[in-house]
Structure formats: structure tokens, C-alpha cells
Amino acid sequence: MKKRKKQLRNRMIIAAAFALLLVLIAILAPVIAPNDPYKTSAALIRKAPSAAYLFGTDNLGRCVLSRVLIGARTTIASTFFLVAISFAVGILIGMMCGYFGGIIDGLLMRLADLMLAFPQMVVAIAVAGILGGGLGGAMLALGITMWTSFARLARSHTLAIKNEPYIMAAKLQGKNSFQILFTHIFPNILEPVLVNALTQIGTTMIGISGLSFLGLGVVAPQAEWGSMISEARAYIQIAPWAVLFPAAATVLTITVFNYLGDAVMEYRDAD
Numbered sequence: 001m002k003k004r005k006k007q008l009r010n011r012m013i014i015a016a017a018f019a020l021l022l023v024l025i026a027i028l029a030p031v032i033a034p035n036d037p038y039k040t041s042a043a044l045i046r047k048a049p050s051a052a053y054l055f056g057t058d059n060l061g062r063c064v065l066s067r068v069l070i071g072a073r074t075t076i077a078s079t080f081f082l083v084a085i086s087f088a089v090g091i092l093i094g095m096m097c098g099y100f101g102g103i104i105d106g107l108l109m110r111l112a113d114l115m116l117a118f119p120q121m122v123v124a125i126a127v128a129g130i131l132g133g134g135l136g137g138a139m140l141a142l143g144i145t146m147w148t149s150f151a152r153l154a155r156s157h158t159l160a161i162k163n164e165p166y167i168m169a170a171k172l173q174g175k176n177s178f179q180i181l182f183t184h185i186f187p188n189i190l191e192p193v194l195v196n197a198l199t200q201i202g203t204t205m206i207g208i209s210g211l212s213f214l215g216l217g218v219v220a221p222q223a224e225w226g227s228m229i230s231e232a233r234a235y236i237q238i239a240p241w242a243v244l245f246p247a248a249a250t251v252l253t254i255t256v257f258n259y260l261g262d263a264v265m266e267y268r269d270a271d
Contacts, residue, residue: 008267015260022253026072035063037070037223046239056241058232064242068249071223074135076253079205082139082146087197089143090150095181095189097151098158109155112148120145124207128216135208135224138217142207146200153196157189195268199261202254209250225250 025032035053041061049056055064097105115123124141131137161167162185170180211217212226220227225246232242 005267008263012260012263012267015256015263018256019260022072022256023076025069026076029069029073033063033066033069035066037062037066038221039063046235046242048239049241055245056239058228058242059235059239064228064245067223067228068225068246071225071228071246072249072253074218074222074224075205075208075226075250078135078139078208079201082143082208083197083200083204086143086146086200087150087193090147091154091186091189091193093147094151094154094156094193095158095185098155099162099177099181099185105155108151112151115145115148118145120203121207121210124211125214125216128211133216133219135212135218135222138208138211141211141216142204146204149196149200150193154189154193157192158185161185161188191268195261195265198257198264201261202258205250205254205257 039062041057044053044057044061046059047053047057047061053063053065055068058064058067093108097108120142123145124138127141127144128137131140167180167184170184175183208217209224209226209229212224213230215227215230218224218227220231228246229243229250232239232246236243
């Protein structure tokens, strides 16, 4: 058992190291990008990968490597921000519903059930289409359904512990409901909800890139992996590198964060 636990811990550390590396690359992208990601050049249109342009150039003569690096900032930062907001909103709603119950609990949980009845991307595409695209619209479209998983998880854990003896003791000490929620319940439900947040990073990244690919997310010329793939797909046969490198970056990043989420979940369940 101890050996298994150690293996899982090592796996989690390795996954976290790769995830941290990707985050650092995104943060340092403007510094390490070899060229201006938005500078066009008629003389450099669809140049194959070379020493000067390691990932080649796109249909407007822009450096694909530089755009992939800058796109990492857009994709990873927007994903983290959206997961954080959904986490905060979901855990707050879940704790309130689980602790107080009543009509509000019933209404919000039925709303969550309604949201979960439809595929997330279908709802996101519909909302993003109404909002007219843009990164903010794409994030709002995905966030409309994302909070539900956090809320339901937080609610179930709140229901499980709200009648524990230490909660009763806090009430006898004269603490009000909000003090109990944020000093006793919140710390005890934080771990499972955080683990769920880690598993949502990859899914959210797919959603943002997917909406951008469909023209409902990031607006050109802003660099983002999904929009880069969408722009380059028209000439994939003559310049496949313009599609393959942002696609590879997307797959690699999603794989790393999904692996991290799975590793943390397995390590936690091994206790």
C-alpha cells in the first residue's frame, strides 16, 4: 500500500512539473517568442519550417512558433480564469443550498439538472452565437453550464457534514450561519472540489479552442490555438505545419492537465 501511494505521489509530482512548465511558457511567451506573432510578410507566406522559423509561417507570413507561444497565454489564461470563476460561483451556491435547503435549494438544483440535461458544447455554441463571438462571450457561454458540477459536488459534501458534532458545537458557541459556512464547512469540502476543478481544466480548454475554431471565440488576428487551426485548415495540404503545430500544442496541453487531474484524484482516493 505504501509503495502504491509513493508511486501515485511521484506520478502526481511529474504531472504537476509538466503543467507548471506549460504555465511558465505561457507567462514568458512574449519574452521567448522569436518573432512578432502579428507581423505579416508577403515574402514569407507559407514558408516551411526552417532554422529561422522553426514551425514555419502561415498564410499571412506570420511566425507560427511565435503565435503558438502567444496563443498559449490566451488559451491557458482564459481556461484558468474561467475554471476559477466557475469554482467560486459553484462552491458558494452549493454550500448555501446544502446548508440552508428550502425553496432556493430546490430551484437552483433543478436549474443545475436542466443545464446538465444538455451537452455543454451545444449550450455553449448557442449562447456564443447569440453573444456574437469574442473570447469574453465564449467564456460566458461555457461558464453558464460549468458551475453546475461544482455546485452539486459542494452541496453533497455540505449535506454530509452539516450535522456533524463539530458543526453543532460551533452553533452552541453562538457562531452564525455564515461563520460556520466559511470557517468550518468550506475548509472541509475544499479538497474534493479542487480536485474536480483540476479535472475540468482540460475540458474547458477543449471548449474554448472548439468555440474559437468555429469562429465563436477568439477573434482574428488574436493568437489562440483553436482560431489558428481554423485559419490554417483551408490550406492544410500545402502548409500542414500551420495546422499541425497549434493542434499538437492543444493536444499536449490538454493531455498534461487531464493526466494531472487523474493523478491527483487517484492519489487522494488511495488514502
